Amino acid sequence: MTIASGRPTEERQLERVTIRFAGDSGDGMQLTGTQFTRTAAVFGNDISTYPDFPAEIRAPAGSLPGVSGFQLSFSSTHIHTPGDAPDVLVAMNPAALKANLGDLPAGGALVVNEDAFTPANLNKVGYASNPLADGSLSAYSLFSIPVSTLNARALEGLEMTNRQVDLTKNFFALGLMFWLYERSMAGTIAWIDEKFSKRPVIAEGNKRALKAGYNFGETTEIFHERYIVPPARLQPGRYRNITGNEATALGMVAASQLADRPLFYGSYPITPASDILHSLAGYKSFGVKTFQAEDEIAAIGAAIGASYGGAMGMTGTSGPGVALKSEALGLAIMVELPLMLIDVQRAGPSTGMPTKTEQGDLLQVLFGRNSESPIVVVAPATPAECFSYAIEGWRIALKYMTPVAFMSDAFLANGSEPWLIPDPTSLPKIGVENRTEKAGFFPYLRDPETLARPWAVPGTPGLEHRIGGLEKSDVLGNVSYDPDNHHRMQLLRQAKIAGIANDIPPLDVYGADEGDLLILGWGSTFGAIRSAVERLRAKGHAVGHAHLRYLNPLPANTEDVLRAYRRVLIPELNLGQLLMLIRARYLIDAIGYNRVRGKPFRIVEIEAEAVRLMAELREPVR
Amino acid sequence: MTDLKTAGPATALPVLTRKDFVSDQEVRWCPGCGDYSILAQTQKVMPDFGYPKEKIVFISGIGCSGRLPYYMNTYGFHSIHGRAPAIATGLKAARPDLMVWVITGDGDALSIGGNHLVHSLRRNVDIRIIMFNNRIYGLTKGQASPTSEFGKVTKSSPYGTIDYPVSPLAIALAAESSFIARSVDTHSEHLQGTLDAAGRHRGSAFVEVLQNCNIFNDGAHREFTDREVRDDRTLVLQHGKPMIFGKDRDRGLRLNGHQPEIVTLGENGMTEADLLVHDETDPLIAFMLSHIYWPEFPVPVGVIRRISRPTHDEMLTNQIEQAMAARGRGDLARLLAGGETWTVEDEP
Numbered sequence: 004m005t006i007a008s009g010r011p012t013e014e015r016q017l018e019r020v021t022i023r024f025a026g027d028s029g030d031g032m033q034l035t036g037t038q039f040t041r042t043a044a045v046f047g048n049d050i051s052t053y054p055d056f057p058a059e060i061r062a063p064a065g066s067l068p069g070v071s072g073f074q075l076s077f078s079s080t081h082i083h084t085p086g087d088a089p090d091v092l093v094a095m096n097p098a099a100l101k102a103n104l105g106d107l108p109a110g111g112a113l114v115v116n117e118d119a120f121t122p123a124n125l126n127k128v129g130y131a132s133n134p135l136a137d138g139s140l141s142a143y144s145l146f147s148i149p150v151s152t153l154n155a156r157a158l159e160g161l162e163m164t165n166r167q168v169d170l171t172k173n174f175f176a177l178g179l180m181f182w183l184y185e186r187s188m189a190g191t192i193a194w195i196d197e198k199f200s201k202r203p204v205i206a207e208g209n210k211r212a213l214k215a216g217y218n219f220g221e222t223t224e225i226f227h228e229r230y231i232v233p234p235a236r237l238q239p240g241r242y243r244n245i246t247g248n249e250a251t252a253l254g255m256v257a258a259s260q261l262a263d264r265p266l267f268y269g270s271y272p273i274t275p276a277s278d279i280l281h282s283l284a285g286y287k288s289f290g291v292k293t294f295q296a297e298d299e300i301a302a303i304g305a306a307i308g309a310s311y312g313g314a315m316g317m318t319g320t321s322g323p324g325v326a327l328k329s330e331a332l333g334l335a336i337m338v339e340l341p342l343m344l345i346d347v348q349r350a351g352p353s354t355g356m357p358t359k360t361e362q363g364d365l366l367q368v369l370f371g372r373n374s375e376s377p378i379v380v381v382a383p384a385t386p387a388e389c390f391s392y393a394i395e396g397w398r399i400a401l402k403y404m405t406p407v408a409f410m411s412d413a414f415l416a417n418g419s420e421p422w423l424i425p426d427p428t429s430l431p432k433i434g435v436e437n438r439t440e441k442a443g444f445f446p447y448l449r450d451p452e453t454l455a456r457p458w459a460v461p462g463t464p465g466l467e468h469r470i471g472g473l474e475k476s477d478v479l480g481n482v483s484y485d486p487d488n489h490h491r492m493q494l495l496r497q498a499k500i501a502g503i504a505n506d507i508p509p510l511d512v513y514g515a516d517e518g519d520l521l522i523l524g525w526g527s528t529f530g531a532i533r534s535a536v537e538r539l540r541a542k543g544h545a546v547g548h549a550h551l552r553y554l555n556p557l558p559a560n561t562e563d564v565l566r567a568y569r570r571v572l573i574p575e576l577n578l579g580q581l582l583m584l585i586r587a588r589y590l591i592d593a594i595g596y597n598r599v600r601g602k603p604f605r606i607v608e609i610e611a612e613a614v615r616l617m618a619e620l621r622e623p624v625r
Numbered sequence: 626m627t628d629l630k631t632a633g634p635a636t637a638l639p640v641l642t643r644k645d646f647v648s649d650q651e652v653r654w655c656p657g658c659g660d661y662s663i664l665a666q667t668q669k670v671m672p673d674f675g676y677p678k679e680k681i682v683f684i685s686g687i688g689c690s691g692r693l694p695y696y697m698n699t700y701g702f703h704s705i706h707g708r709a710p711a712i713a714t715g716l717k718a719a720r721p722d723l724m725v726w727v728i729t730g731d732g733d734a735l736s737i738g739g740n741h742l743v744h745s746l747r748r749n750v751d752i753r754i755i756m757f758n759n760r761i762y763g764l765t766k767g768q769a770s771p772t773s774e775f776g777k778v779t780k781s782s783p784y785g786t787i788d789y790p791v792s793p794l795a796i797a798l799a800a801e802s803s804f805i806a807r808s809v810d811t812h813s814e815h816l817q818g819t820l821d822a823a824g825r826h827r828g829s830a831f832v833e834v835l836q837n838c839n840i841f842n843d844g845a846h847r848e849f850t851d852r853e854v855r856d857d858r859t860l861v862l863q864h865g866k867p868m869i870f871g872k873d874r875d876r877g878l879r880l881n882g883h884q885p886e887i888v889t890l891g892e893n894g895m896t897e898a899d900l901l902v903h904d905e906t907d908p909l910i911a912f913m914l915s916h917i918y919w920p921e922f923p924v925p926v927g928v929i930r931r932i933s934r935p936t937h938d939e940m941l942t943n944q945i946e947q948a949m950a951a952r953g954r955g956d957l958a959r960l961l962a963g964g965e966t967w968t969v970e971d972e973p
Contacts, residue, residue, distance in 0.1 A: 265719065288954060289954075300708060425961065471702060
């Protein structure tokens with residue numbers, strides 16, 4: 004790779020940079036962001052990403068609903084979030100500018116494709132005048148670049164249609180960013196060669212676009228500085244970049260291997276969970292059987308059938324699908340079979356905002372069934388944690404013969420971070436033996452310690468028995484309408500789940516283990532809360548952060564942890580669901596911080612709320 | 626029809642009889658219910674297939690029919706309303722070695738579970754679906770069902786239903802079920818033969834059993850199933866045989882253009898050679914048979930359609946075996962380290 008002869012530019016070292024690529028949903032912004040992420044990851048930065056895209060596959064070109072964004076933060080220190088606000092916004096058209104400018108702080112760098120700022124495109128999104136020319140962007144460092152023109156010139160002579168040429172302009176923008184942050188193009192060039200190995204002209208076009216962007220940065224004089232973000236000091240080992248959905252799929256396969264039982268995944272396509280089905284469908288050499296069902300109910304029904312047969316039956320969906328699966332989930336509770344329910348939450352209610360994140364399903368998953376129907380609920384806190392909690396969820400499901408809900412969300416599912424690849428031999432063995440012994444077999448005779456019933460799968464001679472959704476007699480498992488038996492069985496089902504609290508780690512606290520304020524969270528809000536607490540502690544506040552990975556049962560020490568602080572703040576991307584549980588369960592006057600904007604929390608808002616609460620504590624009582 | 630690839634080991638099995646398939650549970654259907662006969666015939670045919678009883682599973686939904694698994698001394702799963710085919714699909718996918726039966730009713734299969742019925746049939750899941758059709762909701766005490774005749778007065782339709790009934794066989798046919806049959810609860814021998822044929826079929830088998838609910842829809846099928854009239858009012862189908870019916874076997878079905886027509890043998894020079902010959906593989910004949918009914922026509926009973934095509938579990942297993950043959954058994958360490966990786970070295 005040759006680069007045009009350099010001119011002197013300043014180099015500045017930065018700890019952390021956040022870039023947002025925004026364009027039309029057909030502009031390849033997700034790909035652009037992913038390529039930068041890989042490059043930064045391989046370089047050794049800590050990274051965190053946040054793809055934000057519309058549900059419409061191709062909304063009208065240039066329209067606001069069609070804007071697709073990909074934000075990534077890369078750092079020389081350990082980071083937990085994709086950044087509150089971008090340092091650099093790359094806007095490929097007026098719609099992308101309009102939709103994202105509000106997030107760019109004053110002084111932020113704004114790189115735009117000025118060719119897309121035509122009267123027609125400006126008009127489409129309601130710009131009365133061209134913001135590139137009317138001075139309205141004076142608060143930002145504006146780099147207005149004719150990306151389309153420059154890119155087309157770089158690709159001259161290739162046998163490509165104008166449309167094909169235009170589709171490569173995202174690589175021009177990527178190349179420019181590579182130059183600006185002194186990144187190698189080698190990884191992306193290798194990717195292009197592989198991706199378009201059968202279409203050499205297209206490969207050449209994309210490579211020329213990439214290099215043209217890089218060289219533009221090198222030769223033009225509009226950039227006076229380049230930035231270096233040194234590698235982070237991550238724990239030594241081999242890493243890959245991983246999204247929550249990828250980690251979930253891998254974790255489930257690993258669980259199947261560790262338990263030495265085949266995995267069965269029944270699922271119906273639904274955003275943002277479908278990628279899990281796509282991944283698992285490719286893992287056939289691991290004996291994984293996938294089933295794209297006719298609906299959400301059939302998906303869980305088939306999973307229950309598979310578990311009944313001794314496999315690890317699993318279904319995955321998002322909130323609307325959980326609603327449809329509720330009755331079948333009750334059946335799994337009644338027949339006490341292991342089952343995994345993955346809920347990749349999205350903004351609701353109803354269809355809501357399918358590609359946007361929310362934590363609105365907690366109460367649905369905990370209680371959204373008829374009668375008393377407890378299940379175990381685990382919730383990973385980061386994309387990479389989806390792997391370990393998939394295994395942990397299965398450990399519990401198998402040991403206790405119970406459905407387990409695994410709660411992810413759109414932010415975890417699509418967001419990514421570096422993952423220290425585990426050695427499979429270091430992973431815990433999990434699982435349970437099938438019952439084969441005829442003597443003393445009763446379908447509902449429970450293990451005295453776990454209260455689990457035996458797993459006697461069809462095909463086992465001498466253990467023929469019937470199960471079903473009707474209430475069972477204790478031990479025998481025959482249909483029973485006996486009032487005292489029903490009461491006892493309801494209590495037993497409850498006690499089995501509650502007892503798991505003794506088999507999970509205690510809730511641990513980061514930061515002050517007593518004092519003014521504890522911030523309690525669950526799920527994907529981990530990064531924003533942890534970062535806020537880090538900042539607060541750096542400023543000398545007595546603040547702790549506890550993050551629940553188990554929502555049912557709650558860790559046994561939860562109440563003790565909460566009572567060690569004067570205030571408990573519970574930030575959630577819902578209107579106060581964990582808050583309601585904590586208040587009801589412990590009579591602790593916790594305070595919620597609740598936003599349902601379809602977006603993850605920003606660090607600053609949690610920090611500000613914490614500061615506000617602590618100031619209140621110090622106010623004299625009137 | 627004796628292609629029993631999954632019939633288990635060929636070693637000498639203990640010879641089972643009906644008694645082996647009777648569970649210890651007291652049967653709790655109403656006295657006089659048609660379900661007793663269906664249960665008895667089901668238990669009777671079970672030894673025919675060569676499966677040990679632990680390899681046989683009955684899965685049911687909700688309704689009176691849903692109780693049947695409790696009375697079979699096999700593995701059994703009384704599930705939720707309409708979902709038995711979905712559960713059976715998962716079980717059969719996970720455990721191709723099992724013989725799986727689904728027991729359902731007209732409300733369970735055609736109303737709340739219509740979607741699962743259609744899709745399990747179109748996938749050719751290797752399960753036998755026995756649908757008890759009494760044209761009423763019995764367990765909920767007498768509401769109209771998807772097969773209730775138009776205008777029927779029931780508790781939920783005091784002015785008569787305004788819903789047109791569906792033909793279960795036509796639905797099975799539209800879903801391309803590879804085996805479609807109909808029988809009658811009280812025609813013991815015919816029912817037994819039909820269940821036997823369904824049991825020997827590989828792939829989705831759908832059997833409609835016309836069943837009487839003597840409490841909420843007594844005489845549901847009496848007009849053509851009663852002993853005195855049934856020979857004249859039902860058409861017993863046999864593959865490769867002309868469609869003859871009647872006590873004196875003097876009437877038959879022929880096609881006039883593309884319309885079925887009843888003719889009397891010997892009248893107007895009609896002979897057996899003029900009659901339609903049943904062909905279990907012919908979709909047009911199956912379509913016609915799924916749409917003719919009493920009183921315009923005798924009610925066809927027997928195997929309407931029987932074809933052979935690969936089953937869902939076979940194809941699922943094949944894909945896995947092919948993937949393993951091509952790539953070897955999955956290596957978890959390699960899977961986890963897939964994609965682009967990088968190494969962070971120890972600090973010097």
